[in-house]
Structures are given as structure tokens and as C-alpha cells.
Amino acid sequence: MWSTRTVAEFALRSIEFGARPAQRVKRDGAWHDVSYAEVGAAAVEVALGLVALGVAPGDRVCVLAETRPEWSPIQYGIASTASRRRAALRCRSTRRAPRTSASG
Numbered sequence: 567m568w569s570t571r572t573v574a575e576f577a578l579r580s581i582e583f584g585a586r587p588a589q590r591v592k593r594d595g596a597w598h599d600v601s602y603a604e605v606g607a608a609a610v611e612v613a614l615g616l617v618a619l620g621v622a623p624g625d626r627v628c629v630l631a632e633t634r635p636e637w638s639p640i641q642y643g644i645a646s647t648a649s650r651r652r653a654a655l656r657c658r659s660t661r662r663a664p665r666t667s668a669s670g
Contacts (some may be wrong), residue, residue, distance in 0.1 A: 575655035576642055580606030591635040612643025627652050 580588075580602040587599035621627060627649045629640055 576609075580609075589635050589638065600635065605642070608636075608647055609641035609642035611622070613646040614650065616647050616649070621649050622649050625649040632666065 583602040585601045585603060586641055588602040588605045589600040590594070590597050592598075614629065625647075625648075627644045629637075631637070
């Protein structure tokens with residue numbers, strides 16, 4: 567098992583693994599594979615769209631969304647513009663997560 571540490575590594579993996587499944591998503595009650603090539607292409611679309619909107623290296627981009635499969639290409643697209651990502655997640659859990667910081 568490999569781990570992707572950079573956007574460049576993900577780009578190489580999306581080329582190397584091409585049609586192999588990167589994600590599984592549930593649509594219309596059935597599970598469907600999403601290939602590395604599809605995730606990579608979506609990331610490029612996100613990056614180009616952000617640049618067209620004027621996002622520049624160092625700018626902050628906030629994503630406000632529930633956890634979903636589209637997060638991966640969005641995160642890779644934001645990172646490839648050299649902008650900084652901030653996530654604002656809506657949590658459905660009624661259970662509180664334990665504190666992990668020492669300042670608690």
C-alpha cells in the first residue's frame with residue numbers, strides 16, 4: 567500500500583493507475599467505482615476553475631460541505647493552485663469527539 571504525500575504524487579498515481587478504482591460511491595442505491603483518472607480529471611477542473619476565478623498562490627479557499635466523495639478532487643484541486651485550504655465540516659454525529667490537543 568502506498569500513500570500520497572503531495573499533489574504531484576497524486577497526479578502521477580492518477581496516470582499510473584488510470585482506470586483502476588480510486589473511490590466507490592453510492593448513487594441511486596448502487597455502488598459505482600470512480601477511477602484514478604476520473605478523480606485526477608476532476609481535480610484539474612477544480613484547479614482551473616479556481617484560477618479562472620482569480621485564486622492565486624497563498625490565497626485561502628474554504629470548503630463548506632458535508633463529507634462526501636467529491637472532497638478528494640476538491641482538495642487536490644485546491645492544493646494544486648498552491649492556495650491554502652480551510653475546511654468547515656458539518657458533523658452528523660451526536661457523539662462528541664475526544665479532545666486531542668494538550669490545551670484542551
